[in-house]
Amino acid sequence: MFTESWHSVGPTLDECIKCNICTSYCPVSAVTDLFPGPKYVGPQAQRFRENGQPQSPDHSVDYCSGCRVCNEVCPTGVKIAEINARARAQIVAEEGIPLRNRLLGRNETLGKVGSVAPALANFSLHNSFSRVMAEKVMGIAREAPLPHWSTTGTFGDWFKKTQSVRLKSDKKVVYYHGCATMYYEPFVGKAAVAVFEHNGYEVLVPPQNCCGLPLLSNGEFGAAEGYHQNNINKLLVYAQAGLDIVGTSTSCTLTLKEEAPELLDMHSENVHAITMATWDIFEWLRERHGLGELKTDFSEMNMVLPYHAPCQYRAHRIGKPARDILVLIPGIDLRESQARCCGIAGTYGYKKEKYQIAMDVGAELFNFVADQGEAVEMTACDSETCRWQLEHGTDLPSRHPIEILAAAYGLYDLDKRDLVNR
Amino acid sequence: MHKLETEVLVIGGGATGTGVAWDASLRGFKVILVERRDLTHGTSGRYHGLLHSGGRYAVKDPHGAAECIAENQILRVTHAHCIEDTSGFFVVLPEDEGDYPDKFKAGCDAVGIPCTEISVAEALRREPLLNPRISRVFEVPDGSSDSFLAAHATAQAARNAGAQILTYHEVTNLIMTGGESDRRVAGAMIRNVVTGEEMEIHADITVNAAGAWTGKLAAMAGIQVTIMPSKGTMVAMNHRLVNTVVNRCKMPSDGDIIVPSHTVCVIGTTSVNVPEPEPLRIEPWEVNKMLEEGDKMVPGFAQARVLRAWAGVRPLFQDTYTSGKGRDVTRKLALLDHQEREGVGGFLTITGGKWTTFRLMAEATVDDVCRHLGTERPCTTATTPVPGAEQGNYWLGHRLHDIEEQHLQGQLVCECELVTRTMVENAARRNPLLTLDDLRRDVRLGKGPCQGGFCTYRGVGILHEMKKAGSWEVDMSDEAGSTAKWDVAYLQSPGHNLVSDADGHQSNQHPANTADSFNPNLLLRDFLQERWKGVTPILWGRQLKQERLDELIYMSVMNVDHLPDKELASPVTDFYRFDTRPTVEEVADV
Amino acid sequence: MSDLLVIGAGLSGLMAAYTAVKAGLSVNVVAKGLGSMHWSAATIDVLGYSPAQPETAVKRPLEQIPALIKANPQHPYALLTNEHIAQALAAFVALSKDVGVPYGGAANPGDNLLLPSPAGAARPAYLAPKGQLAGDLSRSEPMLIVGFEGLRDFFPELIAENLNKLGYSARAAFLPLKLATNRRDFTNVQLAQGMDSKEQRALLGPALKKLLRPGERIGLPAILGIKAHATVLAELERETGAPVFEIPTLPPSVPGVRLYTALRSYLQNLGVNLTAGMEVIHASAVAPNGTPGSIQWVESATSSRPLKLLADKFLLATGGILGGGFNSEMNGRVWETIFDLPLTVPQNRADWFQVRFISPEGHPVFSGGVTVNKAFQPTAGEQPIYGNLWAAGNLLGHCDTIQERSMEGIAIATGVAAAQALSS
Ligand SMILES: Cc1cc2nc3c(=O)[nH]c(=O)nc-3n(C[C@H](O)[C@H](O)[C@H](O)COP(=O)(O)OP(=O)(O)OC[C@H]3O[C@@H](n4cnc5c(N)ncnc54)[C@H](O)[C@@H]3O)c2cc1C
Numbered sequence A: 001m002f003t004e005s006w007h008s009v010g011p012t013l014d015e016c017i018k019c020n021i022c023t024s025y026c027p028v029s030a031v032t033d034l035f036p037g038p039k040y041v042g043p044q045a046q047r048f049r050e051n052g053q054p055q056s057p058d059h060s061v062d063y064c065s066g067c068r069v070c071n072e073v074c075p076t077g078v079k080i081a082e083i084n085a086r087a088r089a090q091i092v093a094e095e096g097i098p099l100r101n102r103l104l105g106r107n108e109t110l111g112k113v114g115s116v117a118p119a120l121a122n123f124s125l126h127n128s129f130s131r132v133m134a135e136k137v138m139g140i141a142r143e144a145p146l147p148h149w150s151t152t153g154t155f156g157d158w159f160k161k162t163q164s165v166r167l168k169s170d171k172k173v174v175y176y177h178g179c180a181t182m183y184y185e186p187f188v189g190k191a192a193v194a195v196f197e198h199n200g201y202e203v204l205v206p207p208q209n210c211c212g213l214p215l216l217s218n219g220e221f222g223a224a225e226g227y228h229q230n231n232i233n234k235l236l237v238y239a240q241a242g243l244d245i246v247g248t249s250t251s252c253t254l255t256l257k258e259e260a261p262e263l264l265d266m267h268s269e270n271v272h273a274i275t276m277a278t279w280d281i282f283e284w285l286r287e288r289h290g291l292g293e294l295k296t297d298f299s300e301m302n303m304v305l306p307y308h309a310p311c312q313y314r315a316h317r318i319g320k321p322a323r324d325i326l327v328l329i330p331g332i333d334l335r336e337s338q339a340r341c342c343g344i345a346g347t348y349g350y351k352k353e354k355y356q357i358a359m360d361v362g363a364e365l366f367n368f369v370a371d372q373g374e375a376v377e378m379t380a381c382d383s384e385t386c387r388w389q390l391e392h393g394t395d396l397p398s399r400h401p402i403e404i405l406a407a408a409y410g411l412y413d414l415d416k417r418d419l420v421n422r
Numbered sequence B: 001m002h003k004l005e006t007e008v009l010v011i012g013g014g015a016t017g018t019g020v021a022w023d024a025s026l027r028g029f030k031v032i033l034v035e036r037r038d039l040t041h042g043t044s045g046r047y048h049g050l051l052h053s054g055g056r057y058a059v060k061d062p063h064g065a066a067e068c069i070a071e072n073q074i075l076r077v078t079h080a081h082c083i084e085d086t087s088g089f090f091v092v093l094p095e096d097e098g099d100y101p102d103k104f105k106a107g108c109d110a111v112g113i114p115c116t117e118i119s120v121a122e123a124l125r126r127e128p129l130l131n132p133r134i135s136r137v138f139e140v141p142d143g144s145s146d147s148f149l150a151a152h153a154t155a156q157a158a159r160n161a162g163a164q165i166l167t168y169h170e171v172t173n174l175i176m177t178g179g180e181s182d183r184r185v186a187g188a189m190i191r192n193v194v195t196g197e198e199m200e201i202h203a204d205i206t207v208n209a210a211g212a213w214t215g216k217l218a219a220m221a222g223i224q225v226t227i228m229p230s231k232g233t234m235v236a237m238n239h240r241l242v243n244t245v246v247n248r249c250k251m252p253s254d255g256d257i258i259v260p261s262h263t264v265c266v267i268g269t270t271s272v273n274v275p276e277p278e279p280l281r282i283e284p285w286e287v288n289k290m291l292e293e294g295d296k297m298v299p300g301f302a303q304a305r306v307l308r309a310w311a312g313v314r315p316l317f318q319d320t321y322t323s324g325k326g327r328d329v330t331r332k333l334a335l336l337d338h339q340e341r342e343g344v345g346g347f348l349t350i351t352g353g354k355w356t357t358f359r360l361m362a363e364a365t366v367d368d369v370c371r372h373l374g375t376e377r378p379c380t381t382a383t384t385p386v387p388g389a390e391q392g393n394y395w396l397g398h399r400l401h402d403i404e405e406q407h408l409q410g411q412l413v414c415e416c417e418l419v420t421r422t423m424v425e426n427a428a429r430r431n432p433l434l435t436l437d438d439l440r441r442d443v444r445l446g447k448g449p450c451q452g453g454f455c456t457y458r459g460v461g462i463l464h465e466m467k468k469a470g471s472w473e474v475d476m477s478d479e480a481g482s483t484a485k486w487d488v489a490y491l492q493s494p495g496h497n498l499v500s501d502a503d504g505h506q507s508n509q510h511p512a513n514t515a516d517s518f519n520p521n522l523l524l525r526d527f528l529q530e531r532w533k534g535v536t537p538i539l540w541g542r543q544l545k546q547e548r549l550d551e552l553i554y555m556s557v558m559n560v561d562h563l564p565d566k567e568l569a570s571p572v573t574d575f576y577r578f579d580t581r582p583t584v585e586e587v588a589d590v
Numbered sequence C: 001m002s003d004l005l006v007i008g009a010g011l012s013g014l015m016a017a018y019t020a021v022k023a024g025l026s027v028n029v030v031a032k033g034l035g036s037m038h039w040s041a042a043t044i045d046v047l048g049y050s051p052a053q054p055e056t057a058v059k060r061p062l063e064q065i066p067a068l069i070k071a072n073p074q075h076p077y078a079l080l081t082n083e084h085i086a087q088a089l090a091a092f093v094a095l096s097k098d099v100g101v102p103y104g105g106a107a108n109p110g111d112n113l114l115l116p117s118p119a120g121a122a123r124p125a126y127l128a129p130k131g132q133l134a135g136d137l138s139r140s141e142p143m144l145i146v147g148f149e150g151l152r153d154f155f156p157e158l159i160a161e162n163l164n165k166l167g168y169s170a171r172a173a174f175l176p177l178k179l180a181t182n183r184r185d186f187t188n189v190q191l192a193q194g195m196d197s198k199e200q201r202a203l204l205g206p207a208l209k210k211l212l213r214p215g216e217r218i219g220l221p222a223i224l225g226i227k228a229h230a231t232v233l234a235e236l237e238r239e240t241g242a243p244v245f246e247i248p249t250l251p252p253s254v255p256g257v258r259l260y261t262a263l264r265s266y267l268q269n270l271g272v273n274l275t276a277g278m279e280v281i282h283a284s285a286v287a288p289n290g291t292p293g294s295i296q297w298v299e300s301a302t303s304s305r306p307l308k309l310l311a312d313k314f315l316l317a318t319g320g321i322l323g324g325g326f327n328s329e330m331n332g333r334v335w336e337t338i339f340d341l342p343l344t345v346p347q348n349r350a351d352w353f354q355v356r357f358i359s360p361e362g363h364p365v366f367s368g369g370v371t372v373n374k375a376f377q378p379t380a381g382e383q384p385i386y387g388n389l390w391a392a393g394n395l396l397g398h399c400d401t402i403q404e405r406s407m408e409g410i411a412i413a414t415g416v417a418a419a420q421a422l423s424s
């Protein structure tokens, strides 16, 4: 179990002054009665929960999407979303994990399985019959925006295949691609590699596994701990050698940095070394820019680009680095969304009972995009699940900002989603 | 002047007094209990909350230990719903090693306290925040007890057996009869402190169960009973850091027990001789000491948020009182038969003891009552559960569970302690209520982190609305002891304040209802001040920030400092205004 | 990198950011969380009670300020002329119109409004959102205070009874809760969000009209919409034919949420990046001998390594004990959390409080704070401590803004003045 962990997150409940600012901004409790809100399920309910209790007294905490709007607005620093995550883990520990959550929590396994025969897998996952069955049997909402397996091979395949043409340099960076890039969106990885190399960095892609976030957000703390330990084993040498570990998935990098250590109470030196070595890719690029090292040989982009910073940036607490870089590109009319959350919140919106909530939460964002007018051809967002939700809610394609940046460098085709010069 | 007649008059509405009223009425006596404030205004409402297993006294006072374990087992049945089965650890810190732990174990075994040594790893698994440097852990059947609820439930059991319970009725004098050789106490002069009305209660026998005030009562009969009031300070933390009672395994001393109590955990206590039982100051060194000692058992304790501090006073009785340190003077129960001692008939004093042994004290007292009244009637309290006990022990999550099941979040009046509007309304209908403080004791209103910041206004508004709508009538539907309307989750008693006069006519003595004194503005000011009194000794850091928010709400948003009716005061207003701020000398002392 | 980094997103921080960006500076705002606008009635209190006469509400606050300063020469208002204060307030009024949450004052310019509090007291306020103005107790129409059955934050009978005792004509009435919401669980903000929907509020106007007697004005809890507030208000006034006003109640403050969100997105459109959830934990400063030091950067906590926030100038507007700008501990130490600026708070806990919670003198611990010079730079003695650090708002010492009812007035006046000082 995770009992020691009450130590680091739990005490922040003592900071709460009951002001309900968090409740005023929580996007989920704004759209549903089923969720009483951050203060209620977080610092307030926590005083009524105990370690080793005979049963979880409350279950509505499961409706927290983990978007962390509450953490952001709380004036006193209560780690509300984390308190909620732990309460959920406690429910899971008591009641077991539904099959659906087991599946959604195992992104990587799913990715691997589907990649063996992606076309077939796509068909069997996406045809309407199996979606209805999936909803009936497992409670995965039939309309929810599930990803498609890459039919052109995984990112790993591509990276191996192109080893001979990859840039070699003294300046090296470790790329953490995460499951989505590996199995569903290898083009995001390609764009990232292109941007690194354009800036003179040799890219290393050591063996790595799923960061474990989907498990954490479904309350499977035991399994998540194994995942994180594996990643530490695999990545530690690079961190110790002083290399930066840079990721394109805002949720994976968050998990490596803070989420896993904090929720799982893994506080060893090695864990800390990974925390300190990990960067979100735009955070890293912004740092380069601050040091005057980022190339700015952008071509003019002429586009109106609604940009939504994903919720995970809120947890990174690094501002909006992708925005800070994208505004450097000439011709981009960046429209920054103030919407609180796209609704999907990782795997939250896939669940049947939460699909509509997720769509209602996302409405703020979808409306924002619609308000930006006809000229909009695509949206941008750093997180994969948010992009899928954005596409689902707006009917417009959505791109990772790294794709936009690679395109601005003239390295990437935004329509084909592939590198220009292979 | 109003006159009432009874067989047994009980003075004091604490654990002991309500226990005596319960026992005596079960034995068929006609009983009236008078209490000058609300039930548990005295030590019973200001104690540590531990249902002793007896472990604490196993070495020092085996007799007391044996009493504790016996009563512990009885109360778990008769007052099940007033008890949380937390279990208790006696932990051996590095500085506590020596022969005490073995003596402790032997002591427990000798008097029959179930005591098992468990591994440190097991203890840490169950209580992850415990100091990992402990070397041994013993588990005993300690529990956490709710004395507010227990007193109300006991009183209700007494009412159901025919007793009358009069709160806000103070004994101003004893009625003495006879001459030099046959002096008797024949009852007492009583003042309704709300209306100022005087009344006489004539009784065959008067039981003085006034706790630390027993000396004062005895003095009214010209009898000297030397009570040494010994103050104990406790500090409540914002949330539970442990869910098991944690005791140091060493000779009892200051700050060596942490009791999880509902949503908080409480560390206590100190032991300081004081001249008067009330009011009590809490000194900075005491708070400091509690936090330091807490930190030894639970590292980080001293950094956690402190919610509030309070002090209670032990009525330590020593017949040949000379001097001594509080904890060493006997804490055994003292039943004084003034006929035998001073030749004053019709008068018994019962004091000392512990909350855990209140039933036993009552039994001994009423045995004596029987003897004096020349009848023999066996005591049945040990096997008669009070109303509500059928619901079993309470558990921490009960309210959360209940509110979630019924979707009552929007109805929460006190959000911190999860008190709903219905709970407030029911409590107000059933219990005599003069201040919001009385509601606090009934339903835990205002006991949480914000210390009344939000619920003071709401509580006042609701009571005012009830008053206006005329819906604040005493609800008698529980008369036959039915518990249909009170679930353990609500932790409130079904009591009410009915008085029958000589010709059996019942009238409602609900002070707030009968007197025209109900004034929302006074209620508001009194409760804000009451909460303030308990936080000033511990106001820094997070609680200071909270208090500033509370100030913003009540001054800036509500402007309560410019509400009308400023001149009004209630009988407890002055009590709440007692100065609890640390002084320069006290601060320098730390 | 920006010209100015404002730390704190309360009213003073936002007014400062607005003033600076208007003066041509590039501005970023960071804040640990959101601030006191969300707790207060969101009126602009300039001076409600002067310490010399704590029982009687100040009638004309600006005219009272000179006497206040005379009695307390270190009061933050003493750093400003009355013209400065009036101009800052005027700037706020203009801004409030631009952001779509218009504020106004008493019918007789310069007077304090007297607004019914949710307890039924008369609270002095200099400016109030349009939706509260018709509640001014200097108007003569009798009031119909309408609540919703079962609402836990609003008690019309209590309000009416106390207003009557104070000599104002008011009566109470109730409407079924379903006219306000069909949620089971709610806070005031959620109720207000619900009112944004036309269907939800459709029956409210007609129901109010039925309760109304000729000549009355209608007081309601402040839940009349968030985004659609102006429309809701206008609709209700049209449907009932009576003036309608809101009475803000316990936090979270609905008028506060309206003001904050409007200011925030307006500033964002002016290019001010406002990031909440960023706690500044460290400042890097150099202090050459004899001269004021300078702040090189500040650092905020992130999920990993601290983030350096660079700027030419820094403005501290983190509020005091409540805002989170100060922390305190048992031994009586009170400190400013980022720059460890010297504070005027008594450093002995014995000197912190009054015996009574309600004390016109205020609790001394709450009137301590940062001392600044006329340019709003924190000082030790005469010298500014850092050449590029300014401070404004409720962290300023020498007054208790809650006792005086001067919280927003000081926030706005000092926020604007500090920004002007640092922009010039
Ligand atoms: C600091 C401290 C911690 C403790 N912790 C524990 C513990 O954890 N576990 C445990 O078992 N025991 C504990 N005890 C002991 C226990 O609290 C007491 O033994 C018990 O509460 C005493 O109850 P009582 O009814 O005798 O006295 P009280 O509760 O004091 O009742 C006396 C009542 O008499 C009333 N009264 C006084 N004068 C008059 C008058 N003139 N007219 C009418 N009424 C009058 C008072 O208002 C008061 O309500 C603790 C005691 C202290 C001091």
Ligand code: SF4
Pocket: A025, A026, A027, A028, A029, A037, A038, A063, A064, A065, A066, A067, A068, A069, A070, A071, A080, A081, A084
């Ligand atoms: S994390 Fe998001 S959904 Fe969960 S309580 Fe906080 S604001 Fe609400």
Ligand code: SF4
Pocket: A015, A016, A017, A018, A019, A020, A021, A022, A023, A038, A039, A043, A073, A074, A075, A076, A077, A078, A080
């Ligand atoms: S915003 Fe923070 S302090 Fe306020 S209620 Fe929520 S958790 Fe508590």
